[in-house]
Amino acid sequence: MDKDTFKQLVTKRLEDIVTTNEVKSQQYAPGQDRLQHFRDVARLDVRNIEPEEALWDMWKKHIVAIQYLIQDVKAGNSVDPALLDELIRDNVFYPILLEGLLADREYNEEEVVIDKEEEVVIDNEEEVVIDNETLKELDPTYKKLEVSIKDFVERMVKQRGF
Numbered sequence: 001m002d003k004d005t006f007k008q009l010v011t012k013r014l015e016d017i018v019t020t021n022e023v024k025s026q027q028y029a030p031g032q033d034r035l036q037h038f039r040d041v042a043r044l045d046v047r048n049i050e051p052e053e054a055l056w057d058m059w060k061k062h063i064v065a066i067q068y069l070i071q072d073v074k075a076g077n078s079v080d081p082a083l084l085d086e087l088i089r090d091n092v093f094y095p096i097l098l099e100g101l102l103a104d105r106e107y108n109e110e111e112v113v114i115d116k117e118e119e120v121v122i123d124n125e126e127e128v129v130i131d132n133e134t135l136k137e138l139d140p141t142y143k144k145l146e147v148s149i150k151d152f153v154e155r156m157v158k159q160r161g162f
Contacts, residue, residue: 013088013089013092016085016089017089017092017093017096020089021093034100035051035097035100035101035104038051038052038055038058038097038101039051039054041054041057042054051101052098052101052105055094055097055098055101056098058094059091059094062090062091062094063091065083065087066087066091069083
């Protein structure tokens with residue numbers, strides 16, 4: 001495929017993703033939070049998983065479908081264009097959804113970062129001064145999450161044995 005044709009393919013795919021996002025956001029996230037679906041699935045999962053893991057569990061279904069599609073092509077079967085379109089779109093979109101979850105996590109964790117001593121009222125009676133060190137002692141998960149999509153996927157693949 002020459003450069004211009006490939007560029008057109010990429011442009012068309014990106015436009016399709018934007019359009020599909022608008023439609024799917026009504027289906028999966030009728031409220032303000034586009035990623036609420038993953039938070040809800042994580043909350044309902046008996047394994048006590050994080051939203052990123054819920055996303056990964058859903059994403060794997062699409063990856064396996066691509067494996068089946070490749071096996072069909074290898075066996076000489078034709079590819080259903082609508083199925084191919086859906087699989088490509090979904091597999092391009094899942095890393096973007098993951099990026100959103102990770103960005104939200106970082107944003108939410110930044111909100112609780114205390115850069116200076118602050119007075120905190122507990123039960124409207126007692127004043128306590130909490131600084132960064134105290135917060136770290138109280139909450140071991142205080143550390144800011146900094147992970148790339150590649151690192152996350154590699155970690156999940158190792159953990160799940162794929």
